[in-house]
Amino acid sequence: MREIQLIEVKSELGAGTRGASLGVDAIKVAALDFGSRFFKQYPTKEVQNENHLLFESSGSPYGKRISGILTVSERVADEVKKTYHEERFPVVLAGDHSTAMGTIAGIRKAFPKKRLGVVWIDAHADIHSPYTTPTGNVHGMPIAVSLDEDNLANKINKPDQETINYWFQLKNIGAIVPKIQARDLIYIGVRDVEAPEASLIKKKKIKNISVANFRKLGVERIVNDITSYLEQCDMIYVSFDVDSMDPTISRGTGTPVPNGFTEREAGALVTRLCGHPKICCFEMVEVNPTLDNENLMAENAFEILTRAINALIHD
Numbered sequence: 596m597r598e599i600q601l602i603e604v605k606s607e608l609g610a611g612t613r614g615a616s617l618g619v620d621a622i623k624v625a626a627l628d629f630g631s632r633f634f635k636q637y638p639t640k641e642v643q644n645e646n647h648l649l650f651e652s653s654g655s656p657y658g659k660r661i662s663g664i665l666t667v668s669e670r671v672a673d674e675v676k677k678t679y680h681e682e683r684f685p686v687v688l689a690g691d692h693s694t695a696m697g698t699i700a701g702i703r704k705a706f707p708k709k710r711l712g713v714v715w716i717d718a719h720a721d722i723h724s725p726y727t728t729p730t731g732n733v734h735g736m737p738i739a740v741s742l743d744e745d746n747l748a749n750k751i752n753k754p755d756q757e758t759i760n761y762w763f764q765l766k767n768i769g770a771i772v773p774k775i776q777a778r779d780l781i782y783i784g785v786r787d788v789e790a791p792e793a794s795l796i797k798k799k800k801i802k803n804i805s806v807a808n809f810r811k812l813g814v815e816r817i818v819n820d821i822t823s824y825l826e827q828c829d830m831i832y833v834s835f836d837v838d839s840m841d842p843t844i845s846r847g848t849g850t851p852v853p854n855g856f857t858e859r860e861a862g863a864l865v866t867r868l869c870g871h872p873k874i875c876c877f878e879m880v881e882v883n884p885t886l887d888n889e890n891l892m893a894e895n896a897f898e899i900l901t902r903a904i905n906a907l908i909h910d
Contacts, residue, residue, distance in 0.1 A: 597907050599637045600683035602674050606644040606667045608660040609693025609734035610881075612849035616646055616690040618882030621847075621893035622900065629894075633901060637686075640678075642670045644690075655758040657725040664733050665765055668697035672768050675701025675876070684907060687878040688900075691849075692721060695737040695834050698878055699775065700768040702832055711775055711875075712828030713741070714821060714868060716783045716861070717836040718852035720792045722746070722801075725754040725762050727791035734881075738780065740765050743773035748798075749791035777801050779828050781821055783809070783864070784839040787852040806856055809864070818867040830875040833868050835861070835903075837881050837896050844895060847887025858895040862902050869906035877903050 607616040626633045645663035653659040671687070675698055678685040687698050702711055715721070715738065722738040724745045725731075739746065743766050754762070766772055777799035785803050788796065796803065802824060809817050825831055838848040841855035856864070869877055882896050 597684040598682065599904060599907065600678045600681070600685055601637050601639040602671070602678065602685055602687045603639060603641040604644070604667065604671055604687060604689035604694045605641065606646060606694060607690040608645060608648060608663045608667065609732060610691035610849050611730055611732040612883065612886070613649070614883040614885030615849060615881055616644065617884050618690055618893065619688045621882055621884035621890055622688065622897050625890055625893040625897040629897065631901070640674060642667065642674050653731070655725070655755055656731045657728055657752045657754040658733060658758040658762060659731045661733055661758060661761040661765070664693050665761055668693070668700065668765060669768055671697025672700035672704055676705040679705035685876045686904065687876065689878065689880045691734040692717070692834070692836055692880045693734040693737055694880060695878060696740040696765060697768070698834070698876060699737070699741045699832065702830065702876055703771045703774045704769040706830065707771055709829040710779065710827060712779045712825035712831040712873070713775055714781050714783060714831060714833045715785070716834065716839045716864065717785055718787050718838045718855060719836070719850065720782060720785050720788050720796060722792045722795055723789070725758050726750040726752050728752065729789055741774045742777060744795065746791055746795050749794050751791065779825060781824060784856055786854060806854060809856070809860065814860070814863045814867055817864070821868070822871055822873070828873065831871060831873045832876045832878070833865065833874060834878045834880070835865055835899070837879070837892055840895065845887055845892035847883055847890070847892025848881045849883050849886070858898065862899045865899055866902045866906045869903045874907070877907065
């Protein structure tokens with residue numbers, strides 16, 4: 596039985612829409628509304644954020660608030676590593692998806708010799724770099740950071756030297772570069788991709804399981820395909836962005852994309868994945884209650900979270 600450790604990261608420096616830092620508390624409100632003692636059951640650690648930087652200039656247009664994101668990512672990496680050393684299982688609840696670069700770095704710092712598989716459940720590929728980003732929002736960059744991928748072949752921006760230096764430091768957190776291999780990454784539900792990302796995904800032959808394919812084959816077959824594809828990996832990390840779900844469920848996330856999963860489909864997928872013995876970390880991100888006047892996304896997220904934890908502790 597796994598000993599769960601919740602890690603809260605109320606940071607939204609990487610997002611383009613404000614409000615994701617409130618996502619963790621919105622999930623707690625949902626728990627209260629359901630009469631659940633979930634947040635009393637498991638120990639919680641909160642990573643200090645740098646959200647005060649939101650009131651200052653965003654800095655470089657190709658890596659907005661990247662210095663603060665580096666600071667938070669290093670803290671997340673240290674907390675994740677510490678959780679393993681305490682023989683606990685990290686469940687990361689975060690604001691925007693840039694947190695994932697710290698989570699992945701922490702796993703690799705704790706297990707530098709192990710091969711890490713990544714299951715990225717998201718509407719977006721998050722494989723931009725400062726050289727390719729159309730927005731400068733760093734929550735679109737954690738996979739590129741983890742792959743040590745600049746994607747210069749599809750360069751459209753000319754970042755300043757300070758941004759390049761911070762980018763280098765992000766990729767080098769924990770002094771393990773790259774942290775993952777493209778062969779050990781699976782996208783699920785990715786459907787909103789810019790041209791530089793699409794080109795890189797094709798070049799790297801990154802596997803992407805579409806929502807349509809998930810429905811056609813069913814959760815059992817899909818999870819079997821995922822685990823067999825990642826068979827060579829020692830550990831598997833699952834990162835769940837709530838925008839993988841369809842906006843008809845709730846618009847309570849900063850970058851909703853049509854044709855996503857239902858809450859039931861997402862819950863079934865996450866539950867089956869979290870029951871696998873190689874799973875080493877589960878992460879949930881991008882709940883934004885300021886875009887959701889009924890807290891519906893947080894309620895859906897909480898239901899998926901409780902199913903995931905149940906699968907983890909009863910594996």
